[in-house]
Amino acid sequence: MRVPCYGLALLCAVPVLADVKDGVDAWSRGDYASAIRQWQPAADKGDPDAQFNLAQAYKLGRGVSQDLGKAEQLYNRAAAQGHLQAADNLGLLMFQRGERSRAMPYIRAASGRGDPRAHYVLGLALFNGDGVEKDWERAYALVNLAQQAGLPQAASALSQMDQYIPLEQRQRGVALAAVIAAETEQARRAQVAAVDLDADSRPPKSTSLRPFSTPPATDSSKPGADYTPGRAPPVASIMDSAPPPPKPKPVVVPAPIAMPKPRFDAPTPVAAASGGPWRVQLGAFGVRANADKLWDRVKARPELAGSRKLAIPTGKVTRLQAGGFASRESAQTACNRLKAGGFDCMAVKD
Structure with a gap:
């Protein structure tokens, strides 16, 4: 007391x-x-x-x-x-x-x-x-x-x-x-x-x-x-209800709390949609190897999950695209997120 x-x-x-x-x-x-x-x-x-x-x-x-x-x-x-x-x-x-x-x-x-x-x-x-x-x-x-x-x-x-x-x-x-x-x-x-x-x-x-x-x-x-x-x-x-106002304060940092392992009880995996006509173009390169290097940097990003790599020769350059988006909106959403991550891109249609 x-x-x-x-x-x-x-x-x-x-x-x-x-x-x-x-x-x-x-x-x-x-x-x-x-x-x-x-x-x-x-x-x-x-x-x-x-x-x-x-x-x-x-x-x-x-x-x-x-x-x-x-x-x-x-x-x-x-x-x-x-x-x-x-x-x-x-x-x-x-x-x-x-x-x-x-x-x-x-x-x-x-x-x-x-x-x-x-x-x-x-x-x-x-x-x-x-x-x-x-x-x-x-x-x-x-x-x-x-x-x-x-x-x-x-x-x-x-x-x-x-x-x-x-x-x-x-x-x-x-x-x-x-x-x-x-x-x-x-x-x-x-x-x-x-x-x-x-x-x-x-x-x-x-x-x-x-x-x-x-x-x-x-x-x-x-x-x-x-x-x-x-x-x-x-x-x-x-x-x-929503939490009340916080007040950040200086602290000392120990080890983080242990996290549970993921458990997946999902149904049979579905094939990623890969036949959509819309694509995200990531750039055009005079050297094909540079297109491959960029793909290696972006392919694991969630915005491109399930999309396929497209390296399209056009004259003296190779256009790098991620294909398989069903609509312009979905391709543009992915592109906006990529731009926020520092990558230039544009939504294009096949």
Whole structure:
């Protein structure tokens, strides 16, 4: 139970804040045992940052024996106070040990905040219809975003999805990924702006230094890093509504959480649509070998999934095209995404 401090609330909070920060400093030096000693009293007093940091230590087995059950308890206590990253990790732990129906609200909320791990897990669930209704386009979009964030498992998952999802659905999924990314970024900026507007009404606090990375708004998806938005209302509201404004804070980075292996319960693979009259022209080359080199660079991109390489001699040049698009719209969508990735192109008809 906390002792009321009334007008001295900020002064009463200072020792707890210092304990959490001192613990992070010790963790940064590799002195995990000292970090645990600093965080434990603050966690016992109900500080959610200390509870989260202590959960990380139990999950990773640093300074204490690894205990995923204890880690889950601490994540749960921090999440109940609105600690969003604790809620994200709680959902992933529950998912990994099979409590997928309980985990899914947390996974959806984390995906809505742009967490690439949550994109990956939710994408696989949507692909397999695992506790959710199948939605192959959204599944492809989310795993695509996880791949763009550098999550290594996502690339192999996309390759397997390519064997089952028809080309048209994959192309719509790529377009949807751009929409989801834009919506996530817009929501994040709005949340940060809302926090800034409210900053003068709250006392300063400087202890949410956490052993996980908080990418800045312009680089919010480093490979394997956890997104740490900061304070939020209780977890119950996370399940039912959009998350409240986050407040990014400087942190220390440990290893990322382990991810489940993809499971594919799809029907017999369908042949990629390859007879469409529309193509994406990637360039014209005086040396054929240069066309081959460019194809090697772009052939694995999801925009060209299922398309076929066309090297067409035209006079003294070789035109490089990706063929098999059913409509001008699908070819142009792929081209727009390629342009965003730094490749020049145009939609052409056979």
